[in-house]
Amino acid sequence: MEELGWLAISGRIVQQTLPVWVAMAIVFVLSIRFRRRLGLYGKLFDSNVGMVGFGIVLFWVLTAIFADLIITHDPLAQMRGMRNAVPGSRLANPADQYPYYLLGGDSLARDVFSRAIMGAREVLKIAPFAAMISFMIGISLGLPAGYFGGRLDTGLTFVANLVLAFPVILLFFLLVAPEIQATVIPTAMAGVLFLVPVLFVMVLLNARFFTQPMKRNLYVGAALLVGLWAYSGLAFNADPLGVWGMRANLLNVFVAVVFVNAPTVFRIVRGITMDIRTRDYVAAAQTRGEGPWYIMMWEILPNARGPLIVDFCLRIGYTTILLGTLGFFGLGVSPESPDWGSTINDGRRLLTVYPHPALVPALSLMSLVLGLNLLADGLREESLRD
Amino acid sequence: MLLFLARRVGVMLVTALCLTFVVFFLTNLPAKLETLAKTQAGSRMSDAEVASWLDRNGYNQPMLMRYGEWLGVVPGWTREEADGTVRGRCVERMGAEGYGARCGLAQGYWGQSTRFRAPVSEVIGTRLGATGWLMLWVLIVMVPMALIVGVLAGMREGSRTDRSLSTFAIASTATPEYVSGVLFIALLASSTVGLSPLLTSWGVIDGPVLFQGNARSALEGITFWNFTLPVLTIALYGMGYIARITRASMTEVMTQQYIRTARLKGVSFGNIVLKHALRNALIAPFTVIMLQIPWLLNGVVIVEVLFSYPGFGWTLYEAAVNNDIELLLAASVVAVIVVLLTQLISDVGYVFLNPRIRVT
Numbered sequence: 220m221e222e223l224g225w226l227a228i229s230g231r232i233v234q235q236t237l238p239v240w241v242a243m244a245i246v247f248v249l250s251i252r253f254r255r256r257l258g259l260y261g262k263l264f265d266s267n268v269g270m271v272g273f274g275i276v277l278f279w280v281l282t283a284i285f286a287d288l289i290i291t292h293d294p295l296a297q298m299r300g301m302r303n304a305v306p307g308s309r310l311a312n313p314a315d316q317y318p319y320y321l322l323g324g325d326s327l328a329r330d331v332f333s334r335a336i337m338g339a340r341e342v343l344k345i346a347p348f349a350a351m352i353s354f355m356i357g358i359s360l361g362l363p364a365g366y367f368g369g370r371l372d373t374g375l376t377f378v379a380n381l382v383l384a385f386p387v388i389l390l391f392f393l394l395v396a397p398e399i400q401a402t403v404i405p406t407a408m409a410g411v412l413f414l415v416p417v418l419f420v421m422v423l424l425n426a427r428f429f430t431q432p433m434k435r436n437l438y439v440g441a442a443l444l445v446g447l448w449a450y451s452g453l454a455f456n457a458d459p460l461g462v463w464g465m466r467a468n469l470l471n472v473f474v475a476v477v478f479v480n481a482p483t484v485f486r487i488v489r490g491i492t493m494d495i496r497t498r499d500y501v502a503a504a505q506t507r508g509e510g511p512w513y514i515m516m517w518e519i520l521p522n523a524r525g526p527l528i529v530d531f532c533l534r535i536g537y538t539t540i541l542l543g544t545l546g547f548f549g550l551g552v553s554p555e556s557p558d559w560g561s562t563i564n565d566g567r568r569l570l571t572v573y574p575h576p577a578l579v580p581a582l583s584l585m586s587l588v589l590g591l592n593l594l595a596d597g598l599r600e601e602s603l604r605d
Numbered sequence: 606m607l608l609f610l611a612r613r614v615g616v617m618l619v620t621a622l623c624l625t626f627v628v629f630f631l632t633n634l635p636a637k638l639e640t641l642a643k644t645q646a647g648s649r650m651s652d653a654e655v656a657s658w659l660d661r662n663g664y665n666q667p668m669l670m671r672y673g674e675w676l677g678v679v680p681g682w683t684r685e686e687a688d689g690t691v692r693g694r695c696v697e698r699m700g701a702e703g704y705g706a707r708c709g710l711a712q713g714y715w716g717q718s719t720r721f722r723a724p725v726s727e728v729i730g731t732r733l734g735a736t737g738w739l740m741l742w743v744l745i746v747m748v749p750m751a752l753i754v755g756v757l758a759g760m761r762e763g764s765r766t767d768r769s770l771s772t773f774a775i776a777s778t779a780t781p782e783y784v785s786g787v788l789f790i791a792l793l794a795s796s797t798v799g800l801s802p803l804l805t806s807w808g809v810i811d812g813p814v815l816f817q818g819n820a821r822s823a824l825e826g827i828t829f830w831n832f833t834l835p836v837l838t839i840a841l842y843g844m845g846y847i848a849r850i851t852r853a854s855m856t857e858v859m860t861q862q863y864i865r866t867a868r869l870k871g872v873s874f875g876n877i878v879l880k881h882a883l884r885n886a887l888i889a890p891f892t893v894i895m896l897q898i899p900w901l902l903n904g905v906v907i908v909e910v911l912f913s914y915p916g917f918g919w920t921l922y923e924a925a926v927n928n929d930i931e932l933l934l935a936a937s938v939v940a941v942i943v944v945l946l947t948q949l950i951s952d953v954g955y956v957f958l959n960p961r962i963r964v965t
Contacts, residue, residue, distance in 0.1 A: 268772070377616075384620055384948075385627075386899065386940045388906045392925035392933075393628060398636035540781045547783045547907065548922070563783055567790075567911065571818060574791035574798050581784040589779035596775060 223307030228321055232332070235321070238288050239281040246277060259528070262601040269597015275590025279583075283340040290333035291317035294557045302328040303573045325562075325576035326569055334557040335579045341558040342587070345469070346538040349476045353538075354531060355416040356477070357484025362515040364485070365492025376489070379482035387479050388544070394475045395551040397468075405471045409454040412477050417446035426513040472551040476541050480534060487530055491523040498522075525602040529595045536591035543584050559584045613952070617945040621938065628937045629672050632930045638664055641928050645719060663694055675716065675934065677709025710938075716931030720923055725935045728920060733939065736905060736916035738827060739835060743901065747840035748847070748894060755851025755890065760878050762856045771852065777845035782907040786838040790911075794818030794834060820914035835912045839904040843897050847890055854889040858882045888958045895951035899944040 223231070233240070254261035263269040282289060292298070300311040301324035308320050322332040364372040399405060420442045428435035452463025453470075465473065495501065496519065504514045546552050546560020559580035566577025631637075642658045643650055650658065659665055663682035673679030674694060681694030683704055695708040708714045715725040758770035780788075792799040796813040804810045817831040858864065859882055867877050906918035913919070917936070924932040 377620075381620055381623055384941055384944045385624060386902045386937075386944065388903050389628070389921065389925070389933075389937055389940060392921075393631040396637075398634060398640060399631070401636050402634055404631075404634075536779065543781060543783060544903070544907065548910075560783070563787055567787060570787060570790050571795035572797055574787075574795065577787050578791055581787045585780050585784045588781075589776055592775045592779045593772075596771075 222305065222309065223319060223321075225307075228307045231319070231321055235291060235332075236282065236285075236289055238285045239278060242281050242285075243274070243277055247274070259598065259602060262604070263594075263597055266597045266600055268593050269601060272590050272593025272595070272597055275586055276594055279339050279587045279590065280343060282336060283343040286336050286340045289336050290330075291319075291321060292330040292333045294329065294334045294337040295555050296330075297328040298324065298330075299328070301330075302326060303569065303576075304328070305573075306331075306575055322579050323573075323575045325566060326573075327565075331576050331579050334562055335559070335583050337557040338559045338562060338580055339583065339587070341556065342539055342542055342584075345473060345476070345542060346535050349473055350480065350531060350534045350538050352412065352416055352473075353477050353480035353484050353534065354527070355419045356412060356481040358488050358520065358527075359415050359419045359422075360481075361485040361488025362492055362519065363511075365489040366496055366511060366515050366519070368493075372489070375485070379485050382478065382482045383486075387541070390479060391475055391541075391545060391548070391550055394478070395471050395545060400467045400471050405467070405474050406455060408474045408478065409470055412474060412481075413450050413454045417443070417450055420446060422512055423516050426510065426516050466553075468551045468553060472542070472545055475545075475551070476538055479541065480538065484530070484534070487526070488523070491526060492519055495519045495522055529599045529602070532591050532595035532598060536588040536595075539584065539588050539591070610949075610953075613949055617949070620945060621941050624941050625934060625938055626672060628934055629675065629930075630668065632928060632933055633664075633668055633671070637928050641719065641930065644927060661692075673709075674707075675709050675931070677707050677711030677714070679707065679709075680705050681708050715935045718924070718929055718932040720927040720929040720932060725932050728932060729917070729935050729939060732915065732917045732920045735824060735914065736909070736918060738823075739832075739839070739905065739909075739914065739916055740898075740901065742827075742832060742836045743839045743843070746836055747844050750840070751844045751847035751894075752851055752887070752890060754844070755848040756855055756878070756883065756886065758848070759852035759855025759886070760859060760874075760882070762859065767852075771849070774845040774848040774852070777841050778849070779845075780842060782838050782842050782904045783911065785841050786834070786908060786911045789816075789834050789838060790818040818912065820909075820912040823914060835908045835914060838908050838911075839901060842904055843901055847893055847897060850893045851886065851890045855882065855886040858886045861885075888955070891958060892951040892955050895947045895954065898947045899940070902940060902943070 250257065250261065251264050254264045263273055298310060298320075301308065301320055303326055304320050304324035306321065306323040308323060310316060310318055310320065320330050320332070322330075322335070325331055325334070360375055364375045393399075394404075421439055424438045424442055425435060428438055448458065448460075449463045452458025452461075453465055456464055456470075458464055492515070500522075501514060501518055504518050509518075542558065543560035543563070546556070546558045546562070547564045549561060549564060552558055552561050562580040563577050563584075566574075566580070570577055638659055639655050642655045646654075646658050661684070663684065664671070666682060670679055671682075674681050681696075683691060683693030683696060685691055691704060693704065695706045696704060713726075715729070717723075718725050718728050721728050754770050754774060758767045758774070761767060793801060793815045794817060795801060796805075801810070801814040804815055805813060812830075816834050818834065820831050820835050822828075823831045823835075864877060864881055867881050868874075872881070902918070905916065906922055908914070909916045909918035910922050917939070920932065921936045921940075923929070924936055
């Protein structure tokens with residue numbers, strides 16, 4: 220049983236992730252070539268921090284996309300004799316399989332490398348969408364709270380503070396459990412939370428196009444159709460075509476993460492709105508006789524985009540950390556799921572003897588979140604510059 | 606000021622009431638009660654047995670009634686068994702006079718923990734003490750480190766020190782406790798991998814490991830050896846954020862007119878930073894440090910589970926896993942009070958530190 224040295228392991232990992240490197244090279248060359256025409260995204264390539272962050276994030280996104288090509292073994296398959304194998308171990312009986320466990324085997328003799336790669340897909344399937352839904356909810360509630368003020372503001376702020384006063388971890392323990400999945404609570408919460416994005420898009424389009432009824436009917440109708448289609452599938456698992464759908468435990472996790480994130484976004488949006496409301500262009504729009512929703516959606520929101528984009532990147536990172544926490548406590552994940560949090564949890568029992576099964580997902584998670592934070596930092600710097 | 610405080614305390618009470626009811630509701634769902642019955646009285650119970658167990662132990666009343674019992678505003682449940690003995694929520698605690706009496710939060714009774722088989726107040730009290738030590742050391746390590754990093758980075762914006770320290774701060778916020786804890790254990794607390802075997806073979810350390818990866822022994826006596834890793838793990842994650850706020854605040858102060866005046870007068874750079882800038886730059890970090898404390902609770906739970914240190918976080922975890930309703934409720938009350946109190950202190954402290962701001 221010969222083992223590979225670290226140099227050989229690195230070489231083979233680079234070779235295995237070749238599609239990612241090629242795609243990354245293409246994106247970078249094209250982006251740097253045309254960066255003057257790409258707005259804020261193009262400016263990102265003027266700052267080193269932003270570029271490094273974008274590179275790391277892009278690496279993981281592409282890894283998640285090409286995961287099927289990259290993995291060397293089935294992430295759930297167990298090989299005889301490979302329990303806790305050290306990195307670079309040769310399979311006892313490779314047959315027509317990839318002959319090595321590049322980053323070793325875990326306590327159930329599964330390939331650590333393949334599990335970490337598939338874990339990226341698990342995380343990136345949820346985190347950006349959870350952050351997006353949180354943002355839509357935070358924006359749809361924060362804009363009117365900041366713009367109208369008064370009772371509405373007091374009530375919404377109280378509810379937001381209520382959720383924020385809850386220690387996140389306690390909320391997860393209470394909200395993400397098999398017993399809860401059996402009740403209507405996750406579905407009911409999803410029913411409310413997922414409805415907000417649909418309403419958001421409709422109000423957004425209606426406020427813009429209500430002076431041209433033909434166009435308005437077309438756009439709002441199309442948005443409503445697609446929105447309700449996705450809504451029925453995601454919230455109630457009742458999509459007639461079966462395109463949209465979420466398993467019960469995934470829905471539970473999703474709802475919990477959105478619920479935790481939305482109040483923070485609400486507070487940010489509310490604060491920015493209260494600031495922008497006093498600007499001259501808002502007064503101009505009011506004098507023109509624009510409706511409140513037009514002013515909020517098409518005057519205030521576009522001008523608040525800088526801080527919101529930055530926070531969006533940070534929030535994806537934070538959501539990744541939250542998902543890892545859930546996995547670490549074994550909440551809401553299926554038992555053999557290769558997601559990073561539960562892999563770290565599995566690996567920590569033998570941590571002092573065989574550290575590699577826990578270290579690989581730990582470093583992966585850290586690098587993704589670091590990339591997102593660096594990206595946010597670069598964006599902040601570049602958006603402040605003009 | 607007094608009016609402001611009174612209103613804040615009022616809002617706090619309403620918030621705490623709402624939150625405990627939510628916790629009560631979620632822990633008393635039928636499915637959860639069934640789990641509780643099975644863990645308490647045997648896992649192979651039939652549905653009828655579960656129902657009768659719940660009925661016998663007073664879980665069958667309407668939820669609002671039982672929430673009232675827990676608060677101590679409604680008399681505790683009582684029940685006459687077939688053999689004539691009287692049982693009840695308060696009877697078990699106070700004997701025969703407990704019949705029809707109220708026993709709950711208002712009377713200072715926190716209930717009985719089903720997981721640890723001891724009064725909740727006792728369990729929470731001792732565990733909070735253990736966590737208090739952990740938090741104390743975390744704050745002692747975290748706050749000065751964060752302030753130093755932030756001030757050093759912020760005093761010369763854009764310099765090389767600023768770049769590297771800012772990157773360090775970002776990296777530390779990107780490393781959640783379960784990642785840094787795992788890294789630390791693998792690197793420093795393992796006798797087969799990492800630094801420890803190297804140091805042992807060089808004769809630098811006596812024991813097999815540099816630091817201990819299990820903090821249970823810290824209950825008897827806190828030593829550098831068994832407490833460093835848990836403290837460092839929590840402090841590292843919380844540090845980055847405070848450092849970044851301090852840096853932002855410091856860079857803003859350094860562009861002020863009075864700093865320029867001081868420079869033009871020929872005051873040395875060290876004196877400017879220490880005497881003119883620092884005090885104004887520390888207002889913003891103060892509030893953030895206060896608001897960071899409830900946030901540390903997350904880290905406390907993770908770290909206490911990871912290093913098996915039986916403190917408050919570990920108790921919360923055990924209570925949640927075993928659906929220990931009254932312990933979980935008490936833990937959430939404590940957590941909520943910590944959150945609300947730190948918010949209050951940060952608001953009041955902000956007013957004292959910054960005379961330009963008035964509370965209304």
